[in-house]
Amino acid sequence: MSDVDLGEKLYYSIGDVTKLTSVEPHVLRYWETEFKELNPRKNSSGKRLYRERDIEVLLMIKKLLYEDRYTTEGAQKRLSEIAHGTGVPSADELSTILKNLKQGLEDLRRIIDS
Numbered sequence: 001m002s003d004v005d006l007g008e009k010l011y012y013s014i015g016d017v018t019k020l021t022s023v024e025p026h027v028l029r030y031w032e033t034e035f036k037e038l039n040p041r042k043n044s045s046g047k048r049l050y051r052e053r054d055i056e057v058l059l060m061i062k063k064l065l066y067e068d069r070y071t072t073e074g075a076q077k078r079l080s081e082i083a084h085g086t087g088v089p090s091a092d093e094l095s096t097i098l099k100n101l102k103q104g105l106e107d108l109r110r111i112i113d114s
Contacts, residue, residue, distance in 0.1 A: 010051070011049040011051060012050045012051075012055065013047065013048070013049070013050075014028060014029075014047070016050070017050045017054075017055060021055065021062060023058065023062055031061055034076065035061055035079060036080075037079055037083050056100055057079070059096070061079065064078055064079065067092075068090075
């Protein structure tokens with residue numbers, strides 16, 4: 001994917017996130033205006049600070065829009081359903097969730113072992 005791995009740091013810059021997600025910065029900023037679930041912190045100089053959770057949301061948005069071919073409105077609704085637990089995740093969404101969970105557990109194991 002890139003030379004930046006999730007779990008490596010607490011916060012990621014927009015440049016790091018662009019490398020991780022292969023989504024241009026202007027698209028990331030646009031998605032912030034369209035998806036309320038995406039709300040990265042900003043430091044005192046106004047630079048965006050993305051957490052691992054923000055990146056997971058970005059990857060889900062990217063999947064909904066680019067792979068599943070949802071409209072922005074449809075992706076908003078689907079993301080809201082997933083976030084609030086009111087929708088049943090598809091097999092692909094479950095796979096993504098499980099992969100993220102597995103990666104998080106592996107990261108936790110490495111932290112504990114070190």
